[in-house]
Amino acid sequence: MTCKLALLRYFTNPEGECSASLISGGETLSVPKIYGYSKVQRFYLKNACLVFCTASSSVKLRKKGMTPLDLLMIDEAAQLRECESDIPLQLSGLRHAVLIGDERQLLAMVQSKICEKARFDMSLFECLVLLGHERHLLNVQYRMHPSISLFPNKEFYDQKISDGPNVKEITYQRHLLKGDMYGSYSFINVSNGKEEFDNSHSSKSMVEVTVVAKIVVILFKGDR
Incomplete structure (x- = not known):
């Protein structure tokens, strides 16, 4: 099976503005004759050089015939429980792992008070920091x-x-x-707010929603 190859070419005009033109050439791109979701998934995972996924769903990458991965990068690693980090770290072929995060911001969370007391909410990132491993601080915001x-x-x-x-x-x-x-920051005390829970057990405060809505209306009118 073949299909026409369409190229999107970007170019800059004398005024410095970036434009794009779509070029449909005579070149063809060969597409393998593969049918079925699982077969297509295995084909792309085997031939991919970059794979983006969550830590938990990375378990699906442990498929027979998949090309081993060399490098693992975990973003927001300080929010990931240590046991969750073990899932992608067990992928075959890994030689390097990079953890990107900040243990002084939002941390990993567990709902059980017993697990929290046992520090099961600790991330691998925070654990390595406490053990004294060297880290690189991004010191400019x-x-x-x-x-x-x-x-x-x-x-x-x-x-x-x-x-x-x-x-x-x-x-x-x-x-x-x-x-x-309405300067760089503002503190607004919503003293009569009350948290409620919806059907999905997510908390909300309709009083705070009302306050935010009024501020947005004021800003919208002021901008006009």
């Missing part, structure tokens, strides 16, 4: 205004995080409405 990064930098990072040049520019501090309330 490019998102928060300096007035916002001041507190976490002082309380959690021992003043080791510096602000990027983009967040120090005057244009980065925007006041969408008049007054200090």
